[in-house]
Amino acid sequence: MSGPRLSRRRCLEIGACGLVGLDLPLLTALRAAQRDAGSSLALRVGVQTLTRSASEASADGERANACVFIFLFGGPSHLDLFDLKPDAPLEVRGEFRPIATNVPGVQIGEHLPLVAAQMDKLCLVRSMSHGMNVHGPAASEVYSGRPYFGPPVTDQASPEDWPSLASLVARFGRPGDGIPHSVVLPWYSHFVGQDKRIAGQTGGRMGEEFDPFLVEGNPAAADFQVQGLSLPADVPAARFQRRRRLLDQLSENGRGIPQAAAAGPARLDRHYQTALDIIDGARAAQALDLEAEPPNVRERYGRTRFGQSLLLARRLIEAGVSLVTVNWDDDHKDDKVSPHWDTHVDNFPKLKDRLCPVFDRALAAFIEDLHDRGLLATTLVAALGEFGRTPRIGAVTQNGMTERTGRDHWPHAFTAVLAGGGVRGGQVYGSTNRTGGYVQDSPVSPADLAATVLEHLGVDPALEYDDRFLQIRQRVCEGRAIDFG
Numbered sequence: 179m180s181g182p183r184l185s186r187r188r189c190l191e192i193g194a195c196g197l198v199g200l201d202l203p204l205l206t207a208l209r210a211a212q213r214d215a216g217s218s219l220a221l222r223v224g225v226q227t228l229t230r231s232a233s234e235a236s237a238d239g240e241r242a243n244a245c246v247f248i249f250l251f252g253g254p255s256h257l258d259l260f261d262l263k264p265d266a267p268l269e270v271r272g273e274f275r276p277i278a279t280n281v282p283g284v285q286i287g288e289h290l291p292l293v294a295a296q297m298d299k300l301c302l303v304r305s306m307s308h309g310m311n312v313h314g315p316a317a318s319e320v321y322s323g324r325p326y327f328g329p330p331v332t333d334q335a336s337p338e339d340w341p342s343l344a345s346l347v348a349r350f351g352r353p354g355d356g357i358p359h360s361v362v363l364p365w366y367s368h369f370v371g372q373d374k375r376i377a378g379q380t381g382g383r384m385g386e387e388f389d390p391f392l393v394e395g396n397p398a399a400a401d402f403q404v405q406g407l408s409l410p411a412d413v414p415a416a417r418f419q420r421r422r423r424l425l426d427q428l429s430e431n432g433r434g435i436p437q438a439a440a441a442g443p444a445r446l447d448r449h450y451q452t453a454l455d456i457i458d459g460a461r462a463a464q465a466l467d468l469e470a471e472p473p474n475v476r477e478r479y480g481r482t483r484f485g486q487s488l489l490l491a492r493r494l495i496e497a498g499v500s501l502v503t504v505n506w507d508d509d510h511k512d513d514k515v516s517p518h519w520d521t522h523v524d525n526f527p528k529l530k531d532r533l534c535p536v537f538d539r540a541l542a543a544f545i546e547d548l549h550d551r552g553l554l555a556t557t558l559v560a561a562l563g564e565f566g567r568t569p570r571i572g573a574v575t576q577n578g579m580t581e582r583t584g585r586d587h588w589p590h591a592f593t594a595v596l597a598g599g600g601v602r603g604g605q606v607y608g609s610t611n612r613t614g615g616y617v618q619d620s621p622v623s624p625a626d627l628a629a630t631v632l633e634h635l636g637v638d639p640a641l642e643y644d645d646r647f648l649q650i651r652q653r654v655c656e657g658r659a660i661d662f663g
Contacts, residue, residue: 241556242352243599244495244502245631247343248488248541248561249321251367251376251506252519253313253592255567255585257614258529259287260593261304263569270569270613273526281604289534292542296597298604299545299554301662303594305608305617306562308624311576311587313520316564317367318378323628323655326377334374338647339382343628344390346654347501348381350637357462358391361494362503364487365394370511383647390503397468397486404466465497466490478543483507485540492547495557500635508536515579519563522577522584545597558599558634560627566592569615591617594627599634601662625657633659 257263262276262285276285279297286294286302293300308325310316314333315326322340341349344360351359366375381388393404468476468490479485484506491502506518510532516523519533541561548554567585568575580586591610597603608620629639632655639655 241553242498242500243556243558243634243636244500244553245558245560245599245635246488246491246495246544247501247503247631248559249317249367249503249505250519250537250561250563251317252517252521253316253563253565253567253587254519254533255521255525255529256304256591256593257567257569257585258525259290259534260302260595261591261610261614262287263612263614266569266613269571272571274529284604284606287534289530290538292538293545296542296545299549299597300603301596301601301605301607303596303607303622303627303660304591304610305620305622306566306592306594306624306627307617307621308565308589311565311589313369313564313587314377316587316589317376319624320562320564320627321378322382323623323625323657325625333369333376334372335377335379335382336374337383339378339380341382341384341388341643342379342390342503343631344379344501344503345381345384345388346632347635347637348390349384349388349643350641350654351500351635357465357494357498359499360390360501360503361393361499362390362505363393363490364397364483364507365505366392367505369517371514383645383652384643385646390501393466393490396483396507397490398481398483402468402486462494462497462499465493465499468493475547478547480536480539480543482536482540483509484536485543488540488544489547492544492551492553495548495553496551501631508532515577516584521567522580522586524581525567525571525584541595548598554598556599558601558631559597560594560631561596562592562594562627565589566614569613588615591615594622605662607660607662622660623657625655626660627657629655629657630659 257270258272258274262274263271264276265271275288277288277291277294278285279294281297284297284302286297308316308319310319310326310330312330312333314335315328315330317333318324318326318339321342321344323343324340327338327340344362348358348360353359362379366379368375380386380390395402395404464470468486471489471493476486476489479489484504487504487507491504494502508518511517516528521528545554545559548557548559566588568580568588571585572580572582574580574586576587591614608622609618610616611618632639637654639653639657641654642651643654645652
């Protein structure tokens with residue numbers, strides 16, 4: 179064994195330092211330590227990063243493919259937004275009417291006028307379908323591209339969950355060049371009152387060390403900052419620098435971290451390396467600074483959680499993140515019956531007054547902004563929920579609290595909105611029958627959508643990982659990328 183020996187006390191000191199998990203407080207502390215120590219490496223890389231903008235990289239043809247995966251938690255009504263049936267009976271077509279878009283012959287719901295003006299850049303995949311009508315398992319299928327592994331009895335995450343697309347890209351995506359491969363914001367989808375997040379959003383059976391990088395909080399808040407981006411008052415930079423040196427010594431000596439103090443050396447090493455990459459690169463911290471955006475741009479997206487999350491996603495894509503997952507969040511999460519897009523009660527007023535205005539403004543601004551900045555050609559955007567809503571208003575299929583003014587869960591047919599990434603805009607892919615209840619042609623499964631995203635990001639679906647639940651090797655994806663012709 180080479181190098182100086184470390185005493186048991188020193189090893190335990192490392193364990194008490196809070197170095198396991200290596201989250202953003204550590205990143206900031208290490209960054210501060212490097213600054214105070216006059217680290218020439220951090221300064222050199224930081225200057226190089228700040229003097230080479232995203233637009234310069236794009237002009238040189240270096241822009242890599244990226245994806246923004248927008249998850250509309252709760253299950254938006256495809257029949258009232260993107261696949262209206264004006265000739266169907268009243269109990270099916272409902273209160274809303276279709277409006278023309280800027281593409282002749284393509285219509286969407288009347289409460290999405292701004293999105294309608296961007297239809298030439300969009301593709302409506304009206305033939306999404308699967309068989310799961312419970313939120314958690316259905317969300318797991320969309321997040322992961324895998325049929326749910328168990329009975330539809332829980333909404334909550336478990337260690338047996340399939341790894342999400344976000345985690346697969348975190349593991350198999352292109353090198354991050356100083357930034358995380360995969361970022362989730364502004365939270366993990368979660369029902370109020372449950373002690374665990376909705377299923378299928380992290381590494382699951384592939385391992386927690388491959389969880390995506392979570393940026394949590396409300397980007398619309400005046401005091402928004404990424405949690406932990408401040409040095410604890412009782413831990414000066416020099417102290418964190420000493421901790422880093424101690425950990426380096428442990429690694430050199432092959433001693434590892436005591437089991438009581440760490441979740442596992444693989445997880446520790448991976449998160450620690452991510453921390454150092456972010457510190458050396460500096461781009462991630464810069465991308466997360468929404469105050470750098472002109473006020474008129476922030477207003478254009480809307481000063482909402484969703485709007486500012488999409489703006490943050492655009493900044494992260496510009497910085498070089500491969501996949502940004504934006505989970506819908508709003509101020510009505512405390513509604514126990516109809517939170518978010520889960521419109522079991524008052525489907526039409528909630529869509530008209532609460533949900534559509536926020537979604538319409540933010541998505542239209544996001545698509546137009548990506549296009550204007552030359553990012554849409556390489557950035558695939560996908561927006562969808564875990565399922566659609568029942569064709570017949572007031573019909574009960576899963577939730578007995580659905581009222582005659584609402585629509586219940588319906589996974590048999592729903593719409594995904596795609597844009598960019600080589601997908602031709604101004605088109606409708608697939609169709610449903612006269613009531614919007616079942617796919618009529620060109621069915622698309624969550625696995626197919628997942629394969630489309632992974633192929634765009636250069637991740638081979640034939641790659642394999644160790645399934646820690648079944649103790650076998652699993653393919654990354656079993657779907658087929660959509661052929662848009």
